[in-house]
Amino acid sequence: MSGTRRWPHARVPDVADLRTRECWICKEDETFTTRGQRKKDSLSKWIHPCKCTLVAHESCLLEWIARTQQTLDPPPQCPQCNAPFVIATKRTVILRALDWIDAKKGTIVNVLIVTGITSGLLVLSTAYGVHALRMLVGKEMSRYMIGNGPEDWPIEAWINLPLIPFALMITQTARLDPFVLSLPFFVSPYVHALNSLNDPEFHPLGAPVLPSSAHDGLMMAFPPSPQLLIALIPPVKLLYSTLRQGLIRMLMSPSAGGARSGRLGAADIDVGPQIREEFGLRVQVEDENGNQQNWARGLVLNGTTIGAFVTYSLSLPLIASVSGHILRFLANYSPGLRTFLALDSIPQPTPFLFGTGVRVATLGLHLRGPSQLLGTGMDPVWWRNTVGLCLFTVTKDAVELLHAWLRREEKRSRRIVSRNFTGVDLGGLDLIM
């Protein structure tokens, strides 16, 4: 060792100046006496990459770095002095980009998953929307409105059809009444922009299109057009639920029934066992001390109630269709009903107008092609389905209310029978003699 001797040169010594070198990775060592000798003998290049005395073969270091680190970011360090190694490398732009993508793989996969699920739901709800539309307005009318298949659909149908299931759910919520009211206008603005009302190319049934002036103004006709009916949903629904809640209060308030004191408005809060509509779910609170907290506790939003709500909402087109069929069948025996359902108009060759002017895209669907003069009248499936659905809803609500009312009446009528002390040891009783 030359520890005592001074380094005689002006330059700073490097790894090539060491007499004995030991690779800290493979522990192989070499001892040489002259600088020139080692270059040919060395199997691998020697490196001093850090700030301490450790030296190593370049191949060993590269092997170690490759095994322990996926990328050079952060740079590998000397395990003894922690100095980062400086590595010259050909890291091209493409490699950098690919490394970056690799690092972001998790995020990208998540985005893809979300996109996949969303588009899956979109397809599902679109398919549902088409099916629901067909059930609600009948095959003929739906073909007229959206054509035969996706290739016929106007662009807005791709927005409106998937919204149908959600629109159906919204119509079933009590909480979102204001939203129901705004729903048609919520959808319509951009639909208007895309509206192909006056598109002369559009003749789904080869029907002639009236001049656009004929579209303006609300034309009343019988039976009402699907457009008009859908536009009427919000006001009718508001009116109906107001009336219904009034009836519930009247029947179910504690004073109603037995006492019949006629307290209506004042009984709002201390309604006893009451039916509350929360998010469209009917929640029954049995507590007689029904105050605010009690019905908040009674609000059960669990899997079953949500499932029931969704199922019911999505079954509405089926219910409407079945009710419509029943009405149609019944109409065979009642000329009055037949007229009311406008079944007589079917065979008539005289054209009938669809009332329009209410250019609302409702239930998430902009109905195209209003005011068209049709060569043949259509079977007004939508009209009897609407009537059927209304009858069904009213009947269902009435039965529910009746059930709740009967239950409450039964509770009120309860009396517990008091017995005498037959069979009891009279000596154990403190009796008034």
Added chain:
Amino acid sequence: MTTISKKRLAKELRELQTHGPPTGIAVVSAEDFECWLFTIEVLGNTLYEGEKFCLRFRFPGNYPIESPEVTFVVDEKWGAPVHPHIYSNGHICASILGNEWSPVLSVVSVCLTLQSMLASCTKKQRPQDNDRYVLHAPLSPKKTRFHYDDDTV
């Protein structure tokens, strides 16, 4: 890189033979480049005075880039020391055998580290989760993801 591994182990063995192992450590067997056995004693006034343990080193093919698998032998003859970082099946929870391993370390330096780990022990007890760990432990401790939380021992 089996050649690096063999060269390096041959070198380590040669040094053990020429310089002799550190005090308290003795080679039991080092016949091949796969498995070596040592006995380890903690000298001086410690909790393990008079006790002798057997350490097994298993070397992976890419040693020293990968860490060796080091465990205390537990059989009829040997037992694992009772220590907060040593499980009763002989597995050792030490960062230098896991994420802090580097080729700078060697068989001798691991032996010395474990010796001092035992020497500095203040209370003979098993790790808190010993029973649960031993029940489900993989054969090799290297398959366990230890959480190194204690720098004092």
